[in-house]
Amino acid sequence: MEISRPSSRIEIVAAMRRVRYEFKARNIKKKPVDIVVSVEGVKVVLQRKKKQQKEQTWDESRLLVMSHPIYR
Helix, strand or coil: CCCCCCCCHHHHHHHHHHHHHHHHHCCCCCCCEEEEECCCEEEEEECCCHHHCCCCCCCCCCCEEEEEECCC
16 A cells, blocks of 8 residues: 655554555455565565574565665
């Protein structure tokens, strides 16, 4: 869901409510994700099942949701 850049706290709260309402209205389950921050950038990946959480290193087989490189 695309959200415009908020300029005040009120707009942030309204956007969060809009997202929650859309998910509830469409009966969509939210998926837990992991946020991986490294010198290469920020990556959002789907969270692993509890059995596989022993290994905490980055694994390319995990489903990548978003990736944002860091330039500085």
